[in-house]
Each structure stands twice: as C-alpha cells, then as structure tokens.
Amino acid sequence: MNIVVCVxxxxxxxxxxxxxxxxxxxxxxxxDGVMNExxxxxxxxxxxxxxxxxxxxxxxTMGPDKSVETIRKALSMGxxxxxxxxxxxxxxxxxxxxxxxxxxxxxxxxHDLVIMGVESTDARMSVLPAMLAERLGASQLTFARKVEVxxxxxxxxxxxxxxxxxxxxxxxxVVSVVEKIxxxxxxxxxxxxAAKKKPLTTLSxxxxxxxxxxxxxxxxxxxxxxxxxxxxxxxxxxxxxxGDGGVKLAEFLASQxxx
Amino acid sequence: MAEVLVLxxxxxxxxxKVTFELLTLARSLGEPAAVFIGNGFDNAKDKLAExxxxxxxxxxxxxxxxxxxxxxxxxxxxxxxxxSPAAVLIPSSPEGKEIAGRLAVKIDSGVVxxxxxxxxxxxxxxxxxxxxxxxxxxxxxxxPIITVRPNSTAPEPSPAQPTEEQVTASISDAAKSAKVLDxxxxxxxGRPELTEAAxxxxxxxxxxxxxxxxxxxxLADTLGAAVGAxxxxxxxxxxxxxxxxxxxxxxxxxxxxxxxxxxGAIQHRAGMQTSKTIIAIxxxxxxxxxxxxxxxxxxxxxxxxxxxxxxxxxxx
Numbered sequence: 001m002n003i004v005v006c007v008x009x010x011x012x013x014x015x016x017x018x019x020x021x022x023x024x025x026x027x028x029x030x031x032d033g034v035m036n037e038x039x040x041x042x043x044x045x046x047x048x049x050x051x052x053x054x055x056x057x058x059x060x061t062m063g064p065d066k067s068v069e070t071i072r073k074a075l076s077m078g079x080x081x082x083x084x085x086x087x088x089x090x091x092x093x094x095x096x097x098x099x100x101x102x103x104x105x106x107x108x109x110x111h112d113l114v115i116m117g118v119e120s121t122d123a124r125m126s127v128l129p130a131m132l133a134e135r136l137g138a139s140q141l142t143f144a145r146k147v148e149v150x151x152x153x154x155x156x157x158x159x160x161x162x163x164x165x166x167x168x169x170x171x172x173x174v175v176s177v178v179e180k181i182x183x184x185x186x187x188x189x190x191x192x193x194a195a196k197k198k199p200l201t202t203l204s205x206x207x208x209x210x211x212x213x214x215x216x217x218x219x220x221x222x223x224x225x226x227x228x229x230x231x232x233x234x235x236x237x238x239x240x241x242x243g244d245g246g247v248k249l250a251e252f253l254a255s256q257x258x259x
Numbered sequence: 260m261a262e263v264l265v266l267x268x269x270x271x272x273x274x275x276k277v278t279f280e281l282l283t284l285a286r287s288l289g290e291p292a293a294v295f296i297g298n299g300f301d302n303a304k305d306k307l308a309e310x311x312x313x314x315x316x317x318x319x320x321x322x323x324x325x326x327x328x329x330x331x332x333x334x335x336x337x338x339x340x341x342x343s344p345a346a347v348l349i350p351s352s353p354e355g356k357e358i359a360g361r362l363a364v365k366i367d368s369g370v371v372x373x374x375x376x377x378x379x380x381x382x383x384x385x386x387x388x389x390x391x392x393x394x395x396x397x398x399x400x401x402x403p404i405i406t407v408r409p410n411s412t413a414p415e416p417s418p419a420q421p422t423e424e425q426v427t428a429s430i431s432d433a434a435k436s437a438k439v440l441d442x443x444x445x446x447x448x449g450r451p452e453l454t455e456a457a458x459x460x461x462x463x464x465x466x467x468x469x470x471x472x473x474x475x476x477x478l479a480d481t482l483g484a485a486v487g488a489x490x491x492x493x494x495x496x497x498x499x500x501x502x503x504x505x506x507x508x509x510x511x512x513x514x515x516x517x518x519x520x521x522x523g524a525i526q527h528r529a530g531m532q533t534s535k536t537i538i539a540i541x542x543x544x545x546x547x548x549x550x551x552x553x554x555x556x557x558x559x560x561x562x563x564x565x566x567x568x569x570x571x572x573x574x575x
Contacts, residue, residue: 013506014525017388037507095370096363096400118353121506124387125372126353127360130328134361139436140327143353155440158327159501161352161452163445167327169437179507180500221369221400225382227392236537238549241558246566249538250574252554256536258458258482258515259571 001055001149001171004109005046005079006102006116006132007039009063009070013121023217024224025092026122028064035070038117040077040184041177046115047078048182049149056080058109062090062102068200075195076187082198083109087205092217095123099131101215104208106136112171113154118143118178129176139169142176261345262314263289266335266358267307268350272299274306276455277350279414281407282310284377286417289345292316293421294338296331297324311417316342318426328354329434332361337428339366339402346381346398351406352454359406368401375411375512375533389506389529409455410512445499453485453502458515461487461504461531462497465520465541465560469497474560475519478568481575487511487531489521505530520560523548540564 011017015031035043046057059074059082061067071082085105093101106114114136119126133140141147144156145164154173157164187195205212213219239248253259263285268275278293285291292314293307300319307315318334335358339347347362349355351373363370374383378395381403385394398404453459460482462475472486479486488498490505504511506529516534521527523539523546531537532551539548539555540563549555556563 017391019392019394095360096367099360099364122388124510125356125360127356127363127370127372130357131360131364134329134332134364137433140329140357141437142327142357160442161454161501163443165439166441166443167437167439173437178500179503221363221367221398222371223397223399225395225397227394230386230390230393230532233551236549236552236554238544238552238555238557240544241556241563243562244566245540245556245558245563246568247570249540249554249556249563249567250570252538253515253571254574256515256553258536259574 001049001053001112002110003046003049003055003113003115004058004060004106004111005042005074006060006114007043007070007074008036008061008120009033009067010036010120010122013037017122019224019227023092024227033066033069035073036117036120038119038121038177038179041179041181042115042117043074043077043079044182044184045147045177049113049147053149058083058111060105060109061085062098062105071200072195073187075198076191077185078191080198082200083203084200085203085208089205089212089216092220093215094220094222095125095127095131096221097215097219099128099135100219101208101210102128103132103135104210105203106132108203108208114138114174116176118176129174133174136172136174139171139173141167141169141173144175144177145181147175147177147181260290262292262342264338264344264347265291265293266347266349266355267293267295267303268352268355269295269297269299269303272302274303275350276414277409279306279310280409280412281348281350282307282312283414284407284412285348286311288377288381292344294335295319296334308421309416309418310414311419312421313419315421315423316426317423318428320428322430325439326435327437327439328357329361329437330428330430332358332365333430333434334426334428335362336365338426344402346403346405348377349404349406351408356406359404363404366401368404369398370404371396371398372406374405374407377405377407381405386533389525390532408512410457410514450479451483451485453487453504453509454511456485457513458482458484459487459504459511459513460484460517460519461489461521462492462519463489463521464491466492466497469495472498474564478564481568481571489527518548519564521548522546523551
C-alpha cells in the first residue's frame with residue numbers, strides 16, 4: 001500500500017505565536033519551526049502500515065523553504081521519499097486554496113492512502129483532511145484512533161465525544177489521526193544519516209499544475225479584516241488557604257450566581 | 260430578509276444546545292432557517308420553532324445516518340444552491356467543521372471556523388493562538404460558511420411558526436464510500452459533554468494519582484459540570500485522553516472553568532483561556548494559571564476541594 005503522509009511545519013508549541021502586521025498571516029520567520037505534533041503520529045502510523053504490509057511512504061509538505069527541516073525529520077523517522085510544494089505564490093493561502101493546492105500536489109504522487117494529523121497546532125481548523133477527501137473523491141476516514149488496513153479497504157475507529165465509531169471504506173482514502181494513536185519513534189542516528197540521501201522533489205505551482213489565481217491571497221475565500229492582542233485580563237482575587245479556602249471559593253461562586 | 264441557514268446538530272433528533280445558540284445568533288443576522296438532516300425530526304420540531312426558526316428544511320432520509328459526513332455536506336450544498344442563503348452557520352464540532360470544509364469545496368466558498376461571535380456583514384470573531392489574539396475574519400468568496408463554537412451566544416427562545424420543506428436529497432455513491440459499521444458508546448456518565456458544558460472542572464498533575472480524579476468528579480457533579488484534564492494527567496493515564504483540554508486536545512469556552520492542580524502551561528491555556536470566569540486551586544503561588552483567574556486559591560487541593568464540594572452541597 002503506497003502512502004502519502006502530509007506534514008506541516010508550525011511555530012514551536014512553546015513559542016509566542018504572532019500574526020505579521022504586514023499581511024496578517026502567521027509569522028513564521030521570527031520563531032522556531034517544528035513538525036506539527038499531530039503529524040508525528042501520522043508519520044508513525046504510515047511507517048507501521050508500511051512495515052506490516054509493504055509499499056512506500058512519501059512525505060508531502062506545502063510551505064516555505066524552511067519547511068524542509070520538517071521533511072528531513074519525517075525522512076529520518078523512516079519515510080522513503082519526499083515532495084515539497086514550495087512557491088511564493090502560495091503565501092497567504094487559506095483552507096480553500098490550500099486544499100486545492102495540496103490536492104493538485106497529491107495528484108502527482110501515486111498513492112492508496114493519505115495520512116495526516118487531525119489538525120495543525122497553529123491554524124487548528126481541522127478541516128483540511130475532509131476537504132482533501134472531497135477534492136480527491138477519496139473516502140474520508142478521519143479522527144482515527146486506530147487504523148486497520150485490509151486488501152483494498154481501510155477500517156478505523158473514529159473518536160467521538162462519547163466513544164468511537166467503526167468506519168470502513170475502500171481505498172483511496174484520506175485518514176486523519178488523533179494524538180495517542182501510537183507512540184511516534186525518535187529518528188535514529190542511522191535514520192538521520194540515511195535521510196540526507198533520500199529523494200526530495202520540489203514542486204512549483206507550474207510543476208503541480210496549480211493555477212496561480214486559485215492560491216495565495218487572491219485564491220483564498222477568506223481574509224483577516226483586523227486583529228488585536230486580547231486585552232489583558234483584570235487581575236483576579238487570589239487568597240491563601242487558611243483552612244477556609246473552599247468556603248471562600250464557594251462564596252465567590254455564589255456571588256457570581258454559579259451556586 | 261435573507262435566510263441564514265443553521266445546521267441542526269442533534270442526537271436521534273434531539274437538538275444540542277449549540278443549535279439554539281446558533282438560531283439565536285442567526286436571528287440577529289437575518290431570517291433563521293434550520294436544516295435538519297437525519298432521523299428523529301419529531302424530537303426537534305417544537306424546539307426549533309421555540310428558538311425562532313422561520314423555516315425548516317428536513318432531509319429525513321433514513322439512509323443518511325449510516326455514513327460519515329460526506330452525504331450531509333451534499334444535502335447542505337443542494338439546499339444552498341436552491342435557496343441562496345446569506346450565510347451558513349454550523350456548530351464548531353469535529354463533524355460540523357468537516358461538513359463546513361466539504362461544503363466550502365462544493366460551493367467554492369470561503370470557510371471560517373471556530374467563531375466566538377458573528378457580527379453584521381457576517382464578520383466572524385475568532386480568538387486564536389490560545390486566546391492571545393482576537394481576529395475579525397470575513398468570507399470574501401461565495402456564500403459565507405462559518406462554524407461557531409458552543410457557548411458563544413446565550414440561547415434565547417423566540418417562538419415562531421416555521422414552514423417546513425422536505426428535501427429529497429440525491430446522494431452520490433462517492434459520498435457513501437465511508438460506511439459507519441458501528442457506533443460505540445464508552446462509559447458515558449450523566450455528565451454534560453466537555454465542549455458544550457456551561458461549567459468545566461479540570462484536574463491536573465497536582466492530583467498525584469488517577470484515583471484522585473474522584474475528587475474532581477464529585478465537585479463536577481455538585482455543579483452539573485463536565486470533567487476535563489490537563490495533558491500531564493492524560494499522558495499519565497489518569498484520565499481518558501478524550502477529556503484533555505489544551506492545544507492538542509479540546510478547546511472549551513464555558514461560563515465557568517475550574518483548574519485544579521493545573522499549573523497553566525501554554526499547552527493547557529490554549530484550550531481554556533476564553534472561558535468567561537476562571538478559577539484555580541493550586542499550591543504553587545507562582546503557577547502561571549493564576550495570571551488568568553478571576554478567583555484563585557493558593558492551597559492544598561486535597562483540603563480545598565472537599566471543603567468546596569461540601570459547601571456547595573450545603574448551599575443548594
């Protein structure tokens with residue numbers, strides 16, 4: 001089974017995330033980039049499927065030049081090759097434009113399965129897997145906490161608020177995975193060395209057959225009209241427990257009509 | 260006035276609270292029209308009227324419940340193309356967001372997710388990066404599709420006599436590719452759902468052991484609250500991962516959020532910072548969670564929590 005695992009480079013979890021004042025996009029210059037944590041589970045799942053049933057794992061990312069760091073990480077974990085969709089014309093793409101561009105890039109890679117994290121930790125929309133399934137005409141198997149690959153079919157446990165749904169579909173399929181579906185491996189030294197020699201293909205808009213007016217700011221269906229830092233919260237009341245902390249808290253709750 | 264479609268989120272027909280919130284919001288933006296997809300419409304009808312739906316589109320084909328989200332997006336796309344609404348409002352649940360995404364592709368429109376408010380001109384208010392930045396976003400292409408977080412608007416009844424329109428949806432085979440074979444409910448207590456709850460009580464590392472979550476559950480139950488957990492607690496296996504509040508877990512925005520034994524690392528704050536009232540109990544006075552609180556108690560949770568639970572019981 002040939003698998004494409006989609007990864008995204010995002011600002012480090014611990015970094016203070018900002019929007020750039022110029023064009024209101026996520027400021028990726030001033031902060032360290034890391035692989036979106038939820039995509040690590042996707043890479044691991046893809047590798048496990050490959051190890052169990054063969055095939056090839058290709059990493060796909062869309063993003064600026066420095067996203068290559070994230071590609072290297074996925075390759076050093078064990079993916080076979082990588083495709084980097086990188087073009088200045090992509091800057092400013094929203095979900096509508098990104099899903100279009102990613103679907104086009106996926107069209108250049110032979111695959112049975114696309115695997116990705118349920119959302120990125122910067123945009124946090126969790127719409128891209130469903131949008132890719134829609135664009136590709138592939139089965140949607142999202143929010144997977146368990147993935148079982150059969151012959152020509154994939155069965156998942158889809159996490160819900162109250163438990164899980166068992167969902168099955170034929171390939172090709174787009175699978176998104178939730179945290180804790182597995183324990184992602186750390187790249188070994190051997191893996192890191194091997195990654196340097198693995199094939200990395202760079203795609204421009206033209207290479208992927210992407211129409212320039214359907215991506216970037218012009219091709220997006222949304223815009224950030226304005227943004228501002230959240231006003232600082234008024235300092236709250238803090239009391240030290242002198243044996244009556246619980247009572248004082250109950251009094252506060254009563255004053256706010258919660259009890 | 261132009262129609263504003265509201266997708267009804269329901270369990271066997273019974274609408275979730277967020278549906279009433281969206282109908283209330285839609286009334287301020289245009290003429291609210293509910294879209295009901297699936298079985299059990301009889302359980303929804305009166306409630307949708309009570310919250311002011313001027314019209315209800317009903318796609319009650321029994322075939323729709325056995326598949327993942329794709330058929331719902333198809334139905335919605337058909338209604339959008341025949342009724343040309345001013346906008347489509349969808350609850351910001353995992354499923355709602357997926358439907359919104361697929362709809363956006365189908366009708367080539369922009370989609371904004373996780374709005375905490377929608378103002379004139381369908382300007383969506385968002386709170387991003389863990390609540391650090393407020394954003395006003397607009398759809399610039401097609402019909403605005405906006406998913407709205409639960410607890411963004413107080414639901415207010417406004418009885419109406421809705422007209423009903425049966426929608427016979429033609430569902431493509433492609434949309435039926437992902438079949439739901441089974442729906443499994445894992446230990447569901449009587450507690451409200453985390454993202455919908457008006458009050459959330461969360462426990463973290465300070466609890467020291469999974470068995471001590473009983474303290475949190477007991478407090479939650481006296482308040483009719485949902486139970487959340489920090490990542491430290493779910494990683495340690497003390498509480499199910501589905502209850503994790505934070506950057507890699509759920510985002511909640513309840514009226515009242517209580518953080519017990521949680522230091523308030525950025526990972527956690529990203530999931531709860533927009534809560535209306537925040538309370539913390541922590542033994543470390545330097546814990547960053549205290550920067551967010553309306554009321555904080557510096558002390559041993561094993562003393563404070565039982566006393567608080569008892570005191571609330573007394574006041575009931």
